[in-house]
Amino acid sequence: MTLTQHDIDAEIAAEHAAYEKRVAEGAPVEHHPRRDYAPYRSSVLRHPKQPPIAIDVTKDPELVELSSPAFGERDITEIDNDLTRQHTGEPVGERITVSGRLLDREGRPVRGQLVEIWQANSAGRYAHQREQHDAPLDPNFTGVGRTLSDDDGFYRFTTVQPGPYPWRNHVNAWRPAHIHFSVFGSAFTQRLVTQMYFPNDPLFPYDPILQSVTDDAARQRLIATYDHSLSVPEFSLGYHWDIVLDGPNATWIEEGR
Amino acid sequence: MTKIDTSTPERVPPTPSHTVGPFYGYALPFRGGEDIAPAGHPDTVTVHGYVYDGEGNPLPDALVELWGPDTEGNVPTADGSMRRDPASGGFLGRNGVEFTGFGRIQTDANGHWYARTLRPGARGPSAPYVSVCLFARGLLVHLFTRIYLPGDAAALAADPLLARVPAARRDTLIAADEGQGTYRFDIRLQGEGETVFLEFQ
């Protein structure tokens, strides 16, 4: 049976309604997707059916997961956060500056941690061998960036606006334009991989990956804000996107805030 | 809502997780990601296995991250897991001297992964273990688990987490000894023999 956008829309609506009903009946707000989210077909065989075992980190400050790997100047090069300068020529597309702060749940900056990004080029094509979307590769754009958050938790990338691209979840499935982010916190428990979207993308309602975040407010937190003060004159348009790491951490040092 | 207000004392809501997708392979894996132990260290162990889905098929696109202490149970503080070459922009590999404790390995086309790391030392009341964070296409939120090594039955019996895992599932957290410092640790995402996954609160 061919799965249409109409089928997926109905499933997305049903999942959303079920979530709203749970919350109305007193269930907690869900900030993250459920791993079992059928409209995203690849999740069906890849989510555990047993509940996870909860570990209360306050009971053992020695837990390995309460610390995090260290990354330093050796792990990045000076131009890693400028994806437009990694080849001999200029990549095609609209240049953008993406910046924001890496924070924990208490709103404190997460300092000196690794922020990695990857994305499609302006035509919506990844520089990945298995990517078969019939859009041009750009010899001047790979789409990989890295940086360390600074003392105030800020990160900053220069890149090009990624294009939307089709995928095989269902017939006529298109991903809204996005940048993949991978970030570390001060504890391994805070590890996060996610995606940043751009404001007002008409593809939002059709995308089961974005809609897997069933909470309306949580979903908004994945969308960057256009920020004119970040735009660089004669060069790029600016987007602001703060990242808040979930998960407990043990560093209750009250410095800098 | 993407500029977070940090002026009030209230806890701020987190950024939702998303899947790593299928195309991270040219971005996240790095040269030497699986060679965590310093070169030639006598306490090096090899840990390897497959990642399986709910139908028992191996995942060729899973990403395994490992994080563990040194042989004395100390948490590493050295950076340099993904040392870079400022001339070419490529990876230099680790320096073979320092232990960063962090590894990152993508499963191969057969769904297999391996890593060489130091035999972890114990910390606090726990039996020695290496922490695992697993990502994959189709996995909307990463999964945490732990690799405990077999051998010290008393330490495993006293481990606070293992004590809470139903006996029938406990073995999913304990690697199998294959001899010569090699241990097998398969991860089953769903179904029979499903690996025990953890949630930190």
Ligand SMILES: [Fe+3]
């Ligand atoms: Fe993508």
